[in-house]
Amino acid sequence: MSTQQDVIDVATRARAASLVLALATRAQKDAALLAMAQALLDRSEELLAANAEDVARAVADGTAANIIDRLRLTRERLDAMAQGLRDVAGLPDPVGEVVRGSTLPNGLELRQLRVPFGVVGMIYEARPNVTADAAGICLKSGNAVLLRGSSSARSSNAAIVAVLRDAAAETGLDPDAIQLVPGDTHDSVKALMRARGHVDVLIPRGGAGLIRSVVEESTVPVIETGVGNCHVYVDRAADLDQALSIVLNAKTHRTSVCNAAESLLVHADVADEFLPRVVTALQEAGVTIHGDGRFQAHDGVLPATDDDFEREYLSLDISAAVVADLDAALAHIRRFSSKHSDAIVTADQQAARRFAAEVDSAAVLVNASTRFTDGGEFGFGAEIGISTQKLHARGPMGLPEMTSTKYVVTGDGHVR
Amino acid sequence: MSTQQDVIDVATRARAASLVLALATRAQKDAALLAMAQALLDRSEELLAANAEDVARAVADGTAANIIDRLRLTRERLDAMAQGLRDVAGLPDPVGEVVRGSTLPNGLELRQLRVPFGVVGMIYEARPNVTADAAGICLKSGNAVLLRGSSSARSSNAAIVAVLRDAAAETGLDPDAIQLVPGDTHDSVKALMRARGHVDVLIPRGGAGLIRSVVEESTVPVIETGVGNCHVYVDRAADLDQALSIVLNAKTHRTSVCNAAESLLVHADVADEFLPRVVTALQEAGVTIHGDGRFQAHDGVLPATDDDFEREYLSLDISAAVVADLDAALAHIRRFSSKHSDAIVTADQQAARRFAAEVDSAAVLVNASTRFTDGGEFGFGAEIGISTQKLHARGPMGLPEMTSTKYVVTGDGHVR
Numbered sequence: 126m127s128t129q130q131d132v133i134d135v136a137t138r139a140r141a142a143s144l145v146l147a148l149a150t151r152a153q154k155d156a157a158l159l160a161m162a163q164a165l166l167d168r169s170e171e172l173l174a175a176n177a178e179d180v181a182r183a184v185a186d187g188t189a190a191n192i193i194d195r196l197r198l199t200r201e202r203l204d205a206m207a208q209g210l211r212d213v214a215g216l217p218d219p220v221g222e223v224v225r226g227s228t229l230p231n232g233l234e235l236r237q238l239r240v241p242f243g244v245v246g247m248i249y250e251a252r253p254n255v256t257a258d259a260a261g262i263c264l265k266s267g268n269a270v271l272l273r274g275s276s277s278a279r280s281s282n283a284a285i286v287a288v289l290r291d292a293a294a295e296t297g298l299d300p301d302a303i304q305l306v307p308g309d310t311h312d313s314v315k316a317l318m319r320a321r322g323h324v325d326v327l328i329p330r331g332g333a334g335l336i337r338s339v340v341e342e343s344t345v346p347v348i349e350t351g352v353g354n355c356h357v358y359v360d361r362a363a364d365l366d367q368a369l370s371i372v373l374n375a376k377t378h379r380t381s382v383c384n385a386a387e388s389l390l391v392h393a394d395v396a397d398e399f400l401p402r403v404v405t406a407l408q409e410a411g412v413t414i415h416g417d418g419r420f421q422a423h424d425g426v427l428p429a430t431d432d433d434f435e436r437e438y439l440s441l442d443i444s445a446a447v448v449a450d451l452d453a454a455l456a457h458i459r460r461f462s463s464k465h466s467d468a469i470v471t472a473d474q475q476a477a478r479r480f481a482a483e484v485d486s487a488a489v490l491v492n493a494s495t496r497f498t499d500g501g502e503f504g505f506g507a508e509i510g511i512s513t514q515k516l517h518a519r520g521p522m523g524l525p526e527m528t529s530t531k532y533v534v535t536g537d538g539h540v541r
Numbered sequence: 542m543s544t545q546q547d548v549i550d551v552a553t554r555a556r557a558a559s560l561v562l563a564l565a566t567r568a569q570k571d572a573a574l575l576a577m578a579q580a581l582l583d584r585s586e587e588l589l590a591a592n593a594e595d596v597a598r599a600v601a602d603g604t605a606a607n608i609i610d611r612l613r614l615t616r617e618r619l620d621a622m623a624q625g626l627r628d629v630a631g632l633p634d635p636v637g638e639v640v641r642g643s644t645l646p647n648g649l650e651l652r653q654l655r656v657p658f659g660v661v662g663m664i665y666e667a668r669p670n671v672t673a674d675a676a677g678i679c680l681k682s683g684n685a686v687l688l689r690g691s692s693s694a695r696s697s698n699a700a701i702v703a704v705l706r707d708a709a710a711e712t713g714l715d716p717d718a719i720q721l722v723p724g725d726t727h728d729s730v731k732a733l734m735r736a737r738g739h740v741d742v743l744i745p746r747g748g749a750g751l752i753r754s755v756v757e758e759s760t761v762p763v764i765e766t767g768v769g770n771c772h773v774y775v776d777r778a779a780d781l782d783q784a785l786s787i788v789l790n791a792k793t794h795r796t797s798v799c800n801a802a803e804s805l806l807v808h809a810d811v812a813d814e815f816l817p818r819v820v821t822a823l824q825e826a827g828v829t830i831h832g833d834g835r836f837q838a839h840d841g842v843l844p845a846t847d848d849d850f851e852r853e854y855l856s857l858d859i860s861a862a863v864v865a866d867l868d869a870a871l872a873h874i875r876r877f878s879s880k881h882s883d884a885i886v887t888a889d890q891q892a893a894r895r896f897a898a899e900v901d902s903a904a905v906l907v908n909a910s911t912r913f914t915d916g917g918e919f920g921f922g923a924e925i926g927i928s929t930q931k932l933h934a935r936g937p938m939g940l941p942e943m944t945s946t947k948y949v950v951t952g953d954g955h956v957r
Contacts, residue, residue: 144875147898230920321757340737341760346932371954373956470954477951485947488948489947489948489950490950493649493952493956497950497955503948514762515762516658516742520947530936531904531935534914535909539908539913540789
């Protein structure tokens with residue numbers, strides 16, 4: 126049997142499950158989520174054993190230590206996964222929410238309601254916790270989910286899905302609402318991308334290469350997530366203490382995440398005063414600066430190329446340049462930003478207004494760290510990813526972003 | 542120069558125009574729309590002359606009379622196009638609308654604002670009025686638009702775009718916000734579909750073949766529109782007078798539109814009473830019925846195949862079947878509906894609730910004609926098309942659906 130047929134088969138079962146799940150009450154869905162959370166704890170031995178297989182394989186393959194760390198499950202991480210599911214249970218049900226409603230002049234009642242997509246495909250890398258997070262968010266939003274994690278986590282993912290399915294089934298939900306995509310090779314990813322009509326939306330989560338290939342090859346509609354070449358622009362009117370603290374936080378608070386700053390721009394008028402301070406502080410924090418000519422005047426600053434300004438380092442590196450003015454900063458961001466999150470530090474209201482209006486990114490931050498672009502920080506309670514596309518959802522995606530809508534029009538024999 | 546490069550060139554100019562248009566005030570945009578409306582009237586001679594070339598070519602090519610009718614411009618149609626632009630000027634500006642806003646626990650101010658997509662590509666067939674409609678809706682929503690009409694309307698479209706650009710330029714807007722895609726062949730459509738990064742969203746409007754090819758081939762995100770295999774289901778608890786009037790209206794009010802009914806389902810319990818009435822009434826209105834065995838017992842009813850149940854006739858034809866119960870009706874609709882608009886006629890509240898919940902279509906109508914699924918009827922004031930996909934927009938798309946959003950996060954030196 127071909128991989129394409131395998132994927133269509135699981136998608137067909139997911140579709141059947143989704144039709145019932147779409148009608149489930151919040152109480153039913155929350156009961157399943159709480160049972161799933163408890164099952165992760167009750168069956169932690171078997172999950173840790175499965176994960177140990179993945180870790181042993183990765184070690185034997187000579188995988189880098191930081192990748193192995195992301196792959197590894199611990200009791201603490203299982204606790205966090207379980208808590209994540211309980212948190213989702215505590216969130217309002219997006220399904221059925223009336224987004225818009227009115228009585229038309231002819232007496233027709235018009236309501237636009239949130240409804241699930243149906244079948245969601247998730248393609249993601251290393252971290253096995255995404256398996257539980259995605260299953261929980263999809264279940265709560267009434268969607269069946271097809272999970273395609275990385276082959277390096279295959280034993281962990283299979284064990285987690287088995288545990289979640291058993292728990293969902295015990296509460297009366299169809300376990301086919303949560304399924305792994307069969308097959309370890311790239312063929313199964315391809316088959317998922319070709320399952321138009323069977324899968325309603327695909328969400329890739331991972332590195333730039335993965336996301337680019339899904340966006341370009343998929344005939345299933347895609348929500349693009351998470352590549353972040355984020356800028357901090359220090360304006361001439363910046364409070365330089367604030368600017369220093371924001372730059373340090375945005376760059377060093379956590380380097381491997383998409384909302385970390387990767388590029389620093391400084392207005393020429395404050396460069397003489399700010400550059401010595403920011404270079405020293407970044408270097409003391411272990412950051413390697415890839416700078417333009419002005420920055421290179423400082424010890425230890427490496428020269429920056431266009432490649433540096435384009436790069437999402439995800440490490441203790443930052444590109445840096447002095448810009449003549451706000452216009453030059455806006456032009457630089459227009460050219461290099463990945464349109465995720467860009468920040469300005471300024472006390473000048475007009476500069477802040479222009480930056481917010483003219484920077485075309487999912488999130489624009491004024492006197493705040495780029496690290497705040499996050500579903501948790503925004504108060505969404507759960508996040509399936511951060512969309513960097515303009516269709517459907519942009520920025521952190523919570524439960525409402527995992528739904529479509531439907532119009533229900535009620536009349537009394539109305540005709541035109 | 543290759544067609545791909547031609548398209549990238551116009552898209553690049555459109556991008557530059559879009560950056561300025563995104564910041565235009567409502568007053569500026571409305572002034573341009575009113576000037577564009579007036580210019581269509583002032584320069585009607587040259588528009589009618591250009592259109593006469595298209596009509597003459599179509600006649601010489603032996604084009605069908607109904608297609609020629611759709612292609613033809615008249616003074617009345619120019620008046621309607623101008624009125625359309627004035628109507629759009631009268632609508633609220635979606636750009637800048639705060640969709641969501643709150644102050645987070647840490648004091649950060651979070652606002653989610655509507656912003657334009659940027660550059661929109663429209664691919665559409667015969668009717669030249671779409672050229673003005675699309676230009677008006679895109680301009681009001683702050684988007685630059687690349688228009689690719691059918692080659693049969695090329696003289697008309699070129700003349701309309703020239704008039705609209707001149708008028709926009711006179712009010713100070715960059716005319717490159719409204720451009721024709723160069724080239725008459727399918728290569729230019731292909732080039733548009735491959736212009737990812739240069740074009741933010743593609744909206745195909747036209748027949749099923751056009752839409753399918755765009756959806757399958759485009760690497761630019763697509764909003765799928767308008768194929769409608771719409772059902773009317775007459776429940777056992779229907780008021781049969783209402784049912785008759787809704788079926789007739791949905792089928793015969795206008796046959797060439799996507800919200801016309803193409804299929805009739807009748808509950809077995811009311812078939813004996815309703816079939817003679819509905820068959821006679823439809824036939825008297827000139828409708829050809831393609832029916833199942835029960836319908837074929839009536840004179841003049843042709844046999845229906847699965848192809849009939851799948852078909853969007855867009856003509857005075859309807860497929861028809863008797864179903865055992867509501868479940869059978871739901872199963873039939875699940876199998877054959879294009880998920881545009883489906884209606885139930887019933888006095889039974891529970892049947893109406895189940896139908897509304899379980900039919901997975903952009904619009905579900907209860908005791909109302911499918912013809913009501915329309916931006917004008919819904920009170921949107923303008924409509925760029927009816928989305929039949931689940932991402933971004935579903936159902937009639939007005940001005941708000943032509944926007945993305947952006948988060949603006951304002952702090953006071955906030956760090957995590």
